[in-house]
Amino acid sequence: MIKSPRAILALLTALNLLNYVDRFVVTAVGPRIQEHLGLSDKELGLVTSAFMLGYFVTSPVFGWLGDRFPRKALIAAGVLVWSAATAASGLAGALASLLAARVVVGVGEASYATLSPTIIDDVAPAKKKNRWLGVFYVAIPAGSALGFILGGLLEQRYGWRNAFYIAGGPGVLLALVALLLHEPPRTLAQKKDDRGVVASFLDDTRALAQSRSYVLTVAGYIAQTFALGGFVQWAVPFLYRRLCLDLHVADGAFGKLTVLTGLVGTAIGSLVAERVPGEERVRAALWVCAISSAVATPVAVLALFARSSTSFLALLGVCELAVFASMAPTNLAILKSVPEDRRASAMALSIFLIHLLGDLISPPIVGAVSDAFGDSKAQCTSGTGLFWGMLTLPVALALSAAFWFVGARRKNPVPSPR
Numbered sequence: 001m002i003k004s005p006r007a008i009l010a011l012l013t014a015l016n017l018l019n020y021v022d023r024f025v026v027t028a029v030g031p032r033i034q035e036h037l038g039l040s041d042k043e044l045g046l047v048t049s050a051f052m053l054g055y056f057v058t059s060p061v062f063g064w065l066g067d068r069f070p071r072k073a074l075i076a077a078g079v080l081v082w083s084a085a086t087a088a089s090g091l092a093g094a095l096a097s098l099l100a101a102r103v104v105v106g107v108g109e110a111s112y113a114t115l116s117p118t119i120i121d122d123v124a125p126a127k128k129k130n131r132w133l134g135v136f137y138v139a140i141p142a143g144s145a146l147g148f149i150l151g152g153l154l155e156q157r158y159g160w161r162n163a164f165y166i167a168g169g170p171g172v173l174l175a176l177v178a179l180l181l182h183e184p185p186r187t188l189a190q191k192k193d194d195r196g197v198v199a200s201f202l203d204d205t206r207a208l209a210q211s212r213s214y215v216l217t218v219a220g221y222i223a224q225t226f227a228l229g230g231f232v233q234w235a236v237p238f239l240y241r242r243l244c245l246d247l248h249v250a251d252g253a254f255g256k257l258t259v260l261t262g263l264v265g266t267a268i269g270s271l272v273a274e275r276v277p278g279e280e281r282v283r284a285a286l287w288v289c290a291i292s293s294a295v296a297t298p299v300a301v302l303a304l305f306a307r308s309s310t311s312f313l314a315l316l317g318v319c320e321l322a323v324f325a326s327m328a329p330t331n332l333a334i335l336k337s338v339p340e341d342r343r344a345s346a347m348a349l350s351i352f353l354i355h356l357l358g359d360l361i362s363p364p365i366v367g368a369v370s371d372a373f374g375d376s377k378a379q380c381t382s383g384t385g386l387f388w389g390m391l392t393l394p395v396a397l398a399l400s401a402a403f404w405f406v407g408a409r410r411k412n413p414v415p416s417p418r
Helices: 005-028 030-037 041-066 072-089 095-123 126-158 160-168 170-178 201-209 212-241 247-274 278-304 309-324 327-336 340-359 362-372 384-390 392-408
Strands: none
Touching (some): 005 030, 005 160, 005 212, 030 095, 030 160, 030 212, 095 327, 095 340, 126 247, 126 309, 201 340, 212 247, 212 278, 212 340, 212 392, 247 278, 384 392
């Protein structure tokens, strides 16, 4: 049995790393899939959105279950499902089968992503919760970067199908290890109310909506996720088409940039927000988030106007550094702006909304704009349509800053447990 808080954090962080490796292999090999399956830019964007469909539709279910039942079995099952579906992505012979596999990947990851932060919040020392969440969320840029780097290398050596087969394997072992987690004591949501009726998703949603801090935090998170999802999907094609980098070089460069900025940005955001204790913790976290998006917005615009791959990557690195600084503070604000017995539901609802209104729709929207301009999918072309499509992303960053600034200026007590 794994009882040590640090060991629990290490295991969940390793799983989060693998989670993002599996998620972004498809983005790394996307241009090659596009060539082999004859996909348009909009269809390639739908491949990413298919994952998000499974992810956000099922996350409320896992959140509701996680507030009421043991979480480790739900996590282990999710890891097994996403690993099998990642491998199955390599078997796809057409768009429909690839979309189906990616939907199932999202279902598996929804269980893990919804429940793991609540366990970390349970086991972390009171004064280090933000720092521990920061460690956990460092796996997002690190795993994303590894997904790009490994995906690019594996595709170059073995082909895009084998990249999926290899990426899906390690999750099976880690899923079995997850069953050894010792869950700490916690306050559980009531399974039934005074009338003996099981509380519904709508009941949980109404309870969460009472916290204005929670609502504003999630609104900013939606806008930021729209922007981040668009950049993650289209940065490599932008480098490949408009700035003339070879695909594996673009994958490697973007991956290394993402892991570096992610590690530094997440550490900065965690440490800054942690310095304000007690009741001011939520507001301090939102100030960090608001400032990070305010910095990222103009830099993102400049990156899209860059005339060389070097300047584009340098400016995008500054933008990513600012965005990743908000990762741990955003999730801390979500967890601390609701009662303890609603944390899993709060994470689940936020996941549902940020993907439904964020990175589910941003990749195909950017792709549809690109298609409307008749962009060529070949290397070293003008990429005019992709440029105009990606200009929607800094606008979303500006909106996230606005929501978080409003939230940071409010005083809103956390509702009491039901």
